[in-house]
Amino acid sequence: MMFFLKLIQSIGVGALSISVGLLFMGIGRKITARIHRRYGPPAIQNFIDVFKLFSKNSISHGFAYDLGIIAGTSALLAAVVFLPVGQINLFPANSSLIMILYLMTMAYLGMAMGVSSSGNPNATIGISRALTMMMGYKVPFAAVIFSVYIFARTGSLTNIIAAQSGGLLNWNMIRLPFGFIAAEIALQGMLGEKPFDMAIAPAEIASGPMVEMSGKYLGFGMLQHAVGIFLETGIMVNLFMGGAPNVWIFVIKQFELFFIALLVNAILPRFRVEEGVSFMWKIPLLLGVIQALIVVL
Amino acid sequence: MNSNLIWLVFTPLIGSAIAAILYNYKFLDRLITFSTFAITLFLVFGTHVGQTYSMNLNFMGRMIPLSWNVTHLSIFMLYISIVFGTILTFYSLMDRSRMKGFLLLLILAANNWIFTTNDMVGFFFAWELMGWASIVSVLGGRKERKSRHAALYYALMSIGGSYSMFFGLFTLWRLTGSFSISSNLAYLSSIVGVHPWWVLGIVSLFFVTFMIKAGIFPFHTWVPMAYAYAPDTFTPFLSAVMSKYGIYGMLLFLPISLMEKGMPTVFGLPWVNYIFVWIGVITAVLGTVLAFFQDDVKKLFAYSSLSNLGYIVAAISLFTSVGVTAGIYHAFNHLLFKGALFITLAAVISRSGTSKLSEMGGLWKKMPVTFFTFFIGIASAAGIPPFNGFGSKWLIYQSMIKQHLLFATILLFLASTGAFLYLFKAFHSIFLGQLSHNYDNVKEVPVIGQIVEYLLMFAMIFFGIQPGYILRPVGLIVKSVGLNPLAVMGNGYVTGMFSNVDMPLIGWSLAISFVFGFILFFISAKHKYVSQEDNYTAGQIPQDWGLTPETYQFSWKFYEPMEKLFAPFYRIKIDGFFRGLGDWTRITGSAVKQVFVGNAQIYTLFAVVGLIILVIAGWVA
Amino acid sequence: MSIFNNAALLIGVPLLFAFSIPLFGLISKQLTKWVTLLTISFNATFSLYILLAHKYPSIVVMGNWLPPFGENLYIGPVAALLVSLISVMGLLIAIYNLWSIKKGDVTRFSVLFLMFTAGASGMVLTGDIFNLFIFMEITGISSFALAAYGPEKRALGGAFKFLVVSSIGSTLYLLGVTLIYTQLGTLNIAEIAARINQTTPGLLTFAGVLIVSGLAVEAELFPFNGWVPDTYTGAINGVSAALSGIGAVSGVYALFRIAMTVFGKDGTYVSSYGNLNFMAVIAVLATATVVIGELSALTQKNVKKMLAYSSMAQMGLVAVGLSIGNELGVYGGIFQLVNHSIAKTMMFLILGVLVASGVGENIDDFRGLWKRSPFLSLAFSVGAFSMLGFPLFGGFWSKFAIVGASIQRGGWYDFIIGLVLFASIVEAFYYLRIVGYMFSSDSKFPKLKTPWTPTIPIFILAVSIIAIGVFPQIVGTFSAQAASEFTHKMSGYVLNVIPTIAAH
Amino acid sequence: MSEWKELADYFRGRSMWMLHYCTGCGAIELPPTMTSRWDMERFGVVPMATPRQADILLITGYLSIKSLKRVVYTYEQMSAPKWVLGFGSCTINGGIYWDSYSVIKRLDKYIPVDLYIAGCMPRPEAILDSFVKLRELIKKGEAKGYEKYVKNFEWYKANQDKVFRRTTPVLKKPEEVTKSA
Amino acid sequence: MLKHVEKLRGMGLEANPLKDWEFEVSVPKERVAEVLSYLKSTGFKAFIHLACVDWIDEGEFELVYNLESYEDALQAVVKTRIPRNNPTMESMISIWGLCQVYEREVHEFFGIEFVGNPNLKPFFLENWMDIPPLRKDFNTLVYSEELFEFKEDETHGIKAPKRIEHK
Structure with a gap:
């Protein structure tokens, strides 16, 4: 019985993550439009897009292509289940951050396998750019995660949230300021927002990995991006803003972070890959290292 | 007194003699190799902890006692090396690679002797035997000139290493007058308090040999050449099992350094261990960085096993119960997934005829089973949860954080991300992308190979989901070394310092989300399959211009931007x-x-x- | 102590037949080779009988004058082992010569060969330093002539160098012997050894220096071994096999018989009579030989020259072993001596067969030999691995013992063995390079057919290497007894020869 | 299943992803429609980089025979519910190139066009209006160009081959033709 | 600029300035190469354009070579007349290599045979079987109606576009 209850709850969390992610993307498009002084699509535009995509026919390049793209989305959904969302914490005992990060790598591996098995060189170039960029932003992010680990002397997110309870002042955001800034920039890279979206550059490599995705595969890609937004911002909230008493505050906090990323996205042009990686290894890494030194000494 | 141990050593020797005689009947030679491995495996089932055996060797006019005893560590090592060897030789039954059976059996004899011996003479004899047998087998690689250079380089290093062990062996003999390892170790740990520098000197003599064989930082230069140019079916054994001899040696000398109280400690670790942790970390990062830009696939995976060994050394030299467990667990995992990767590589190379990444591509259509094994292999090598690589990497991070070694953990995490990068590069350049036309008639691996591949796939997933089966024997080893072992709560759990990971739960959540994915996939509009040429590459259709359609596989200079970043580091020649x-x-x-x-x-x-x-x-x- | 008369036959029979061969020569040239073969086989069976039936120690008295006065032959464990080694090697080389010496002056070759083996066994057996000089001269002269044998011009050059240097060596040795004779009035080794301290130390050291440098030529130690590479490469392969297999053995034995028994103090013989510690001197020279021999072999492109340098270096290694000073060292040295002579003779014979069937002496001509003649290349690599001291081959145990002894001795010897090990890494490089070339498969030439007769000795030698490797006791027990004879000067040697003499 | 079709059509109408084949002088009209002054994104229309992802194929001007070949190739790469918008008079009747020997006169003969936007380079308002019209057509179920293409596939292919693979000279009186080699 | 005109007149050619920076020379067919190389030597390094005019009623083609000299910013227009039926002209590749492309284009659209031009393959028009299109006697309207058949065809669901009034 317990298993069945947990199953329902995890489906709920999965659905929540998809809908919140799509909502964030819709609102994001609205805000970017507002920045461009135009009206922009209705906030639920992304829901419409997803439904349209799933109703369109599509072409596929073999079972590795289908398997890969489905794996991409479902691995992220599996990772979301372990994320403590507000007061819903399905598996408190083993919500270890490293495990969630590695499950996300499973999603990237799945998507990468699917996309590059299509045989379109644009797709593989996109993937190689995305992976190089991942190498870029993972370095400061790792520095921050492990300094939080050592600061809170624990590896599981539930304990980290518990360590930050009680008022705004002892949020990690305040106690580890440099770490938060470095993580914020790394988040920009993780979400694939504008300065770091060289992987899906429509002009240079015909929208990179998505070049061969049509119909429902593009739908899966969009779902993966949505769940990815929810997951990454969710991790940041749990790490730095002390989780949330209930789901709505959690979503609002997530939106705060996403909002910053949106503003940066609307303005900055796109980096070249090596510029992006070397940027990530200059200032954010420096901040992360300073934070680590502070924590260790 | 159990003569079983003696048969452990002699059956392979007899087998190799027979194999040597039947040298030119290719299949017979491989059949004998496989059957000898199987018999030895059968014998290992018979051995159990605590068995001892001693025999006198008439040497130097007097009788030198050769003694064997079996500890938890040796049983563990024997099992994993011989089981893997049996799988490998079963695979090589059908692979016409240039691997000589009798040399592999000599190495097997040495392997059994090293793991069970308790005296220095036997240890040295087996070490040298394994050394020269592997040198000669590296000699038989596909590319004549290159494998000769690789064999020579490897020979110099390993002979240099064994001579340093010569020194250590006899200085110990001069001090204690006896050859038995256990009594010498006891002696060393007794005098460690009095003058630690002496002990350090002797132990470092031994550690030089072990580091050379395992291919750790200062002595790693021979690893890529030897792995890349050894015969295709020998590299799996070379990289998966033989690099563990160095680790076994280090584990042998573990008890001494535990007692080092007198040492000044850095970060709560004796300074020697601290240095070794950093050597391990440097090897891990070095392996990853060098692996990015390799075009020869076997060299790429050679660097990857280099970096994995860096992980193991970093974990072991922490000397905490979590660290040692993580190190040995990672050693097992590395053996499994690296062995699987190299076996699939041997299959791919024997089918496509080339080992250059830039010349392959799109083979997943032709070799689906090999494709899936390779996929699961790189997934577990990158440490992705449901597969077996994750448990040990996670434990290593736990152990490092517990010691507050923050920067070492960051670098290790960087190395593991880098691992994902070059693993995907290899995966893409071989299997994905466009299938070039000269591979149109590539066939799948014959049935024997497929059985082996299914077996390896199952093993990687099983030990990923149920790590308990490995953690329990590893716990016994840790207890025998004098540390309190990790609590193993049921088969599915990997218990770390702060939280634990329930691997079956991850498996279940993945499975369920996959089911949802498939449901969504099938209820939405139908899709049609399309050939590889029909993709939007924004180009003119070649036929109209009277050209034959060329396949364009993007694999040359895969991480070109990264090369620009790492260019300054490449000027310093390491070797x-x-x-x-x-x-x-x-x-x-x-x-x-x-x-x-x-x-x-x-x-x-x-x-x-x-x-x-x-x-x-x-x-x- | 049974006085055993027929031990003298070991020297007498070969000499007798050596001078009667010209008579057989008249009947037919080929017959002479068979005669040499028969005599050496007699020698071999007889010495093996002595060795295996444990018929030693025994003394042979010439013209029934008792030892201190008349000359005597002393057959201790060392002598028995070395004589059987010399004669077995001689036998195998004679079988090889059956096939290789066809044209040219066959009778002269057989005479010289028999004299050579007789002289070598004489050097090993004799108990009298002057007798030692005479046998050294016999071996010397016959080896010059043998070295000069053969069509190539460089043979003459090599033989001439050998002649010049070894004549200097023997004259020095003679001077030393006369000095001792003036001091002690006796030529018998045992008596000199017993009454060594009656001489004035300054004079003794001078005599010792002369003798050691004289014998160093034959034992190929550094400053005196200039002749080795040219002579070995100059001589035809059968002869260079004999030189390295037999000549070197007797040379090293003579040097260490004098250095240990005569000059050494009993038991530890670390410090010796006279004020110069000869053991230390020899150790230094020997290490120099090893290092220089290996290094100069590294850049050799010609396999025969490489084998010459390597045999010089191996002799240096044997000298290092023997000069360490503890029983383990001597054991290792003698064991290595046996292993080296087996392996080196085999390699030279293989080279001879290869050269005869058209394969050049250069490394590149060895490329792909595996495809052309599996048996020869396998035998060559077995010999190479035994030289390198790989397990399952003879060389492992001896090198193990030498390194063990020198580390056990400690002090300076750690540094010495360090150098030797570095040199043996270099040796591993150039031997494995040849093995590498052989196993590489890109050879354009047809398959080689190896003639039947030379394969017998090569096969026997290869099997013996592996046999020693797997069961070291075969040679181990005898070299252990030999080691005890060398190290215990008084009880081992002197008292056996002259029971009455009391050590002063 | 019909209400499911209606729901799908509703969504298809609201989110139309456009691939514009910028030929002729029409291309310059598109940036203003995308950017803040006219903002076509309000209607859920987003420019896409590849035909695989696109629903609408907007042909913005005259098409020579060579460029028609590329258009047909791109059209066939798009997936099923797809529509073609002919933009400007050149696609309707060849526009000012009505008598040119190389420009096709009527796009409709080669690929099914659902909606034409008249005007010799219509203004962005016309484009937005066409999107709204297309949405109604889809809702009413009349925008069935893609099915028409499948049904009359041979006919379309014949027209295309007539233009692409001519074998006989078009004009009748060849006698004073001084044909070069 | 006048200096050039005088010189050319001296060579027996009728040359007259068009603008203060441009002058034209009409040259008989055979002397074109000579004039062009002369002009090139006196500074007209750049070959700007080769055009062809179809005087159908005079039954002649007129080839117009435009040259320019950058130093003294002058443009020269060299004209020549060649008969209309089976028109041939020697190729100027030896003087300017890039003439090959212009001559290829003129050949494709006017059918003038350039002797010595290696590369006279079709350039713009794909499998064109009719008379070169830019000739005056080529009726483009008939061609386009014949090829593109601009008429409705009810049977295949192609109706005349229904006009949707803008409300």
Whole structure:
């Protein structure tokens, strides 16, 4: 019985993550439009897009292509289940951050396998750019995660949230300021927002990995991006803003972070890959290292 | 007293003799190799902890006691190495690679002897035997000239290593008068408090040998050449099992350093261990960085096993219960997924005929089973949860954080991300992308190979989901070494310091989300399959211009931007020291040759001068 | 102590037949080779009988004058082992010569060969330093002539160098012997050894220096071994096999018989009579030989020259072993001596067969030999691995013992063995390079057919290497007894020869 | 299943992703429609980089025979519910190139066009209006160009081959033709 | 600029300035190469354009070579007349290599045979079987109606576009 209850709850969390992610993307498009002084699509535009995509026919390049793209989305959904969302914490005992990060790598591996098995060189170039960029932003992010680990002397997110309870002042955001800034920039890279979206550059490599995705595969890609937004911002909230008493505050906090990323996205042009990686290894890494030194000494 | 141990060593020797005789009947030779491995496996089932056996060797006019005893560690190592060897030889039944059976059996004999011996002479004899047998088998690689250079380089390093063990062996013998390892170790740990520098000197003599064989930072330069140019079916054994001998040696000397109380500690670790942790971390990062830009696939995976060994050394040299468990667990995992990767590579190379990444591509259509094994192999090598690589990497991070080694953990995490990068590059360049037309008639691996691949796939997933089966014996080893073992709560759990990971739960959540994915996939509009040429590459259809459609596989300079970033690091040649030493000896050699210039007067001059010197010496004394 | 008369036959029979061969020569040239073969086989069976039936120690008295006065032959464990080694090697080389010596002056070759083996066994057996000089001269002269044998011009050059240097060596040795004779009035080794301390130390050291440098030529130690590479490469392969297999053995034995028994103090013989410690001197020279021999072999492109340098270096290694000073060292040295002579003879014979069937002496001509003649290349690599001291081959145990002894001795010897090990890494490089060339498969030439007769000795030698490797006791027990004889000067040697003499 | 079709059509109408084949002088009209002054994104229309992802194929001007070949190739790469918008008079009747020997006169003969936007380079308002019209057509179920293409596939292919693979000279009186080699 | 005109007149050609920076020379067919190389030597390094005019009623083609000299910013227009039926002209590749492309284009659209031009393959028009299109006697309207058949065809669901009134 317990298993069945947990199953329902995890489906709920999965659905929540998809809908919140799509909502964030819709609102994001609205805000970017507002920045461009135009009206922009209705906030639920992304829901419409997803439904349209799933109703369109599509072409596929073999079972590795289908398997890969489905794996991409479902691995992220599996990772979301372990994320403590507000007061819903399905598996408190083993919500270890490293495990969630590695499950996300499973999603990237799945998507990468699917996309590059299509045989379109644009797709593989996109993937190689995305992976190089991942190498870029993972370095400061790792520095921050492990300094939080050592600061809170624990590896599981539930304990980290518990360590930050009680008022705004002892949020990690305040106690580890440099770490938060470095993580914020790394988040920009993780979400694939504008300065770091060289992987899906429509002009240079015909929208990179998505070049061969049509119909429902593009739908899966969009779902993966949505769940990815929810997951990454969710991790940041749990790490730095002390989780949330209930789901709505959690979503609002997530939106705060996403909002910053949106503003940066609307303005900055796109980096070249090596510029992006070397940027990530200059200032954010420096901040992360300073934070680590502070924590260790 | 159990003669079973002796048979462990002698059956492979007899087997290798038979294999040597039947050398030119290719299939018979491989059949014998496989059956000998199977018999030895059967024998290992018979051995159990605590068995001892001693035999006297008539040497130097007196009787030297050769003794064997079986500890938890040796049983563990015996099982994993022989099981893997059986799988490998079963696979190589059908692979016409140039691997010589009798050499592998010699190595197997040495392998059994090293793991069970309790005396230095036996250990050294088996170490040297394994050394030269592997040198000669590396010699038989596909590319003549290159495998000869690789074999020579490897020979110099491993012989240099065994000579340093020679020194350590006999200095210990001079101090304690006996050859048995256990009593010598006890002696060393007793005098460690009195003058630690002495103990350090002797232990470092042994550790040089183990680091060379395992391919750790300062002595890693031979690893890529030897792995890349060894015969295709020998590299799995070379990289998966033989690199573990170095680790086994380090584990042997573990108890001594535990007692080092007198040592000044850094970060709560004796400073020696701290250095070794950093050596491990440097090897891990070095392996990853060098692996990015390799075009030869076996060299790429050689660097990857280099970096994985860096992980193991970093974890073991922490000497905490979590660290050692993580190290040994990762050693097992590395053996499993690296073995699987190299076996699939052997299959791919034997089918496609080339080992260059830029020449392959799109093979997943032709070799689906190999494709899936390779996929699961790189997934577990990158440490993705449901597969077996994750548990140990996670434990290593836990152990490092517990010791507050923050920067080492960051670098290790960086190395593991880098691992994902070059693993995907290999995966893409071989299997994904466009299938070039000269591979149109590539067939799948024959049935034997497929059975092996299914077996390996199952093993990787099983040990990923149920790590308990490995953690329990590893716990016994840790207890035997004197640390309190990790609590193993049921088969599915990997318990770390702060939280634990329930692997079956991850498996379940993945499975369920996959089910949802498939449901969504099938209820939405139908899709049609399309050939590889029909993709939007924004180009003109070649047929219209009378050209034959060319496939364009993006695999040359896969991480070109990254190369620009790492270019400055590549100028420092790491193996400059060893090349310099080689050139120096060559120059002195030719200089010395001038001595024998070839006419009688000079020789008589030498003789007279020698005589005069002796007379003066006599006069002075 | 049974006085055993027929031990003298070991020297007598070969000499007798050596001088009667010209008579057989008249009947037919080929017959002479068979005669040499028969005599050496007699020698071999007889010495093996002595060795295996444990018929030693025994003394042979010439003209029934008792030892201190008349000359005597002393057959201790060392002598028995070395004589059987010399004669077995001689036998195998004679079988090889059956096939290789066809044209040219066959009778002269057989005479010289028989004299050579007789002289070598004489050097090993004799108990009298002057007798030692005579046998050294016999071996010397016959080896010059043998070295000069053969069509190539460089043979003459090599033989001439050998002649010049070894004549200097023997004259020095003779001077030393006369000095001792003036001091002690006796030529018998045992008596000199017993009454060594009656001489004035200054004079003794001078005599010692002369003798050691004289014998060093034959034992190929550094400053005196200039002749080795040219002579070995100059001589035809059968002869260079004999030189390295037999000549070197007797040379090293003579040097260490004098250095240990005569000059050494009993038991530890670390410090010796006279004020110069000869053991230390020899150790230094020997290490120099090893290092220089290996280094100069490194850049050699010609396999025969490489084998010459390597045999010089191996002799240096044996000398290092023997000069360490503890029983383990001597054991290792003698064991290595046996292993080296087996392996080196085999390699030279293989080279001879290869050269005869058209394969050049250069390394590149060895490329792909595996495809052309598996048996020869396998035998060559077995010999190479035994030289390198790989397990399952003879060389492992001896090198193990030498390194063990020198580390056990400690002090300076750690540094010495360090150098030797570095040199043996270099040796590993150039041997494995040849093995590498052989196993590489890109050879354009047809398959080689190896003639039947030379394969017998090569096969026997290869099997014996592996046999020693797997069961070291075969040679181990005898070299252990030999080691005890060398190290215990008084009880081992002197008292056996002259029971009455009391050590002063 | 019909209400499911209606729901799908509703969504298809609201989110139309456009691939514009910028030929002729029409291309310059598109940036203003995308950017803040006219903002076509309000209607859920987003420019896409590849035909695989696109629903609408907007042909913005005259098409020579060579460029028609590329258009047909791109059209066939798009997936099923797809529509073609002919933009400007050149696609309707060849526009000012009505008598040119190389420009096709009527796009409709080669690929099914759902909606034409008249005007010799219509203004962005016309484009937005066409999107709204297309949405109604889809809702009413009349925008069935893609099915028409499948049904009359041979006919379309014949027209295309007539233009692409001519074998006989078009004009009748060849006698004073001085044909070069 | 006048200096050039005088010189050319001296060579027996009728040359007259068009603008203060441009002058034209009409040259008989055979002397074109000579004039062009002369002009090139006196500074007209750049070959700007080769055009062809179809005087159908005079039954002649007129080839117009435009040259320019950058130093003294002058443009020269060299004209020549060649008969209309089976028109041939020697190729100027030897003087300017890039003439090959212009001559290829003129050949494709006017059918003038350039002797010595290696590369006279079709350039713009794909499998064109009719008379070169830019000739005056080529009726483009008939061609386009014949090829593109601009008429409705009810049977295949192609109706005349229904006009949707803008509300």
